[in-house]
Structures are given as C-alpha cells and as structure tokens.
Amino acid sequence: MFLHTIDEEVSLKLASLEDAEELFQLTDTSRNHLREWLPWLDHSKTLEDTKAFIQNGRKGFAENKSLTTLVIYHGKIVGTAGFNEVDHTNKIVKIGYWLGKDHTGKGIMTRVARALTEYAINDLHMNRVEIRVADGNQRSSAIPKRLGFQKEGRIREAEWLYDDYVDHVIYSVLASEWEGKKEIK
Template sequence: MFIFDEFKTDVGLIQLVLPEHSHAPKLFEIVEENRDEFKKWFPWTDKTNTVNDELAFINSARVSNANYELLALTILLNDEPIGFIDLHNIDAENHSADIGYWMDSKNEGHGIMTTAVKRLTLIAHNELSFHKIRIEAADSNHRSQAVARRAGFTHEATLHDNILTLDGYRNVDIFSHIVAH
C-alpha cells in the first residue's frame, strides 16, 4: 500500500492512499449506505451499482493517476476505507486543479475531511507547484461548502444552473485557495 499522507484524529489514524482493488467492497458499501444523499450531488452514483462498478472506477483512477491526469486517493480510518478525495481537472499549463471528496456519513463531525482537504491542498501547492486549487459545491450542499471554508478556501463565484441533479439544475459555488510561487 502506498501511503500518500497520514494524520491522527480523535477517532484514529487517517491515511490517504492510492486506491487498491481491496478497497472496492467497502467503498461500494459506503456508496450503498449513503446512496440517497450522494445522488443529490454526484452523477456517478447511479452508475455505481455493484462492487465491479467500483472496481472499474478504481482501475480507471489508477490509469489516470499513472498518466498524471488525476490524483485519486482512498481515505482510510484505522486501515478501513471511509471515503475518497482527489485532485481532478488538472491543468498543468495554468498550475491549477479541483479537489473533490466524499465520505461515509458515519464518520462526519471529526474534522477528517477538512483536514484531508487541507493536507491535499498543501501537497498540491508545495509539492506539485499548483497556484490555484478549486472546490465546486452545489449551493445547497452546505456540508461540502463548510469543509471548503474550514479548509481555508474563499468563495470566489456562483455559477447559475451549472449542474443537473435529481432536483433539476442547481447553482454551483466555486471556492478557491491561491498561493503565489
């Protein structure tokens, strides 16, 4: 297992690791248990209906990681998968990327995702030399917006009717973290 980063929380050791096939059953279980909530925000939820779908995603993420198109990481709590975080929409020319994340609702309230976002942001700025990191969150996804704010991101813009969800088109708030090099 390749550990990209790790930190301690009040509930145990958190590790950000490259996704492995062994993570698929637990990640799929989390999607199943949180499906109703995830469907509100993530279009991929309806395409993740079996462990094999999760395995296909992990395979795709591993190829994209190898091609420097994505940095996808499984979030482990005491060696158990509890969620996912990534850098996507990587723009090497403009030194920018987006962070996306999701986690089992059972593990909310311990600062895990906020710390994971902070750590990945530092890695993106300091080790990957990215100037700007963005987080997009539907205007009604208050939990995701709270993570962005607690992680030190600033609200930059609102894009109207930008994503199609189960409830129709939604506005998306853009949060950013900028570091001069």
C-alpha cells in the first residue's frame, strides 16, 4: 500500500475499491469543471467505470509502470495525482493531476506536485520529472512554473479534447536542478 503524508492537511494514498463511491461522486459533481481540460470524462460515467480506473491504477502500481493516488485533503478525497508513466530505463516520470471543482486555489496541487517530484527524485532515483499541460490551461501551468520547472516546448495537437486537438506544453526539472528549487513556494 502506498500512503504518503505531505503535511497536516494533505496526503496521497493508493486507491482501493472502498474509495470508489467517494471518487465517483467527486468526479461526477466536478464533471463540467474537469471537462474543459480532461478528455476521459465521457469514459467515466458510472461507479463501475471508477472501479475499473482504480483497478487499473493498482495494476500499474504493482507492475511498477505508474502511480495513481488519491489526493486527500482534511480526510476527504479531492482529486487524483501521480505518475502517468514511469520510464525506468531513462529514469523519467510524467506527473498528471486533477482536483475537484471546490478544491482549487488552495495550494493543494502545488504541494502534491512538489511531493511527487521529491519522491521521484529522492526515492525512485529518477533523473527527469515532466508535467505536460494543455496549452491554455493557465491554472495547471502555474504549478510547474511555481515549482521552478523549465518550459521546454510544445507538442502540436497532442491530445483530442472532445471536438478539437489541443497542444501540450512540456515542463520539466532534472534531478541535478531540483535541490536548489525544492523550497520554491
């Protein structure tokens, strides 16, 4: 089981099927908010879809290919975050995240992304941490900027978002750069 306490308010935990109902309710009540930037909402319409998501996340964790955690804030599930991909050969992880509509603007995801970066570099001994953000998603882009990640460039038409392609902007930090940046708020 993966459980990581970030501070007195925020922690991360590997989801279990017992979390499915609460995660589904958060997703469902945040659907319009999340739909602007996340392409998977049409594939997550039922409690069974959420259970499949949890099982898939646990499988990826067991196979050491990904890490999908629940973001816990004051004891409640407020989103998900983790490593969408773990590349052990090249020592690269790609962080992905989302928060429910009522939980943004509190600094939660900045703390989560910082903790995931620390974990990737210090515990997993990764060399590179990436965050890819849909072009135009200012709130999500603010997180890697705040943490001192470098903007590297753009992948054109990287993702189909319901009715159009969106570009992705790539941000990264290297292990050799992180030591001096981890105190950035």
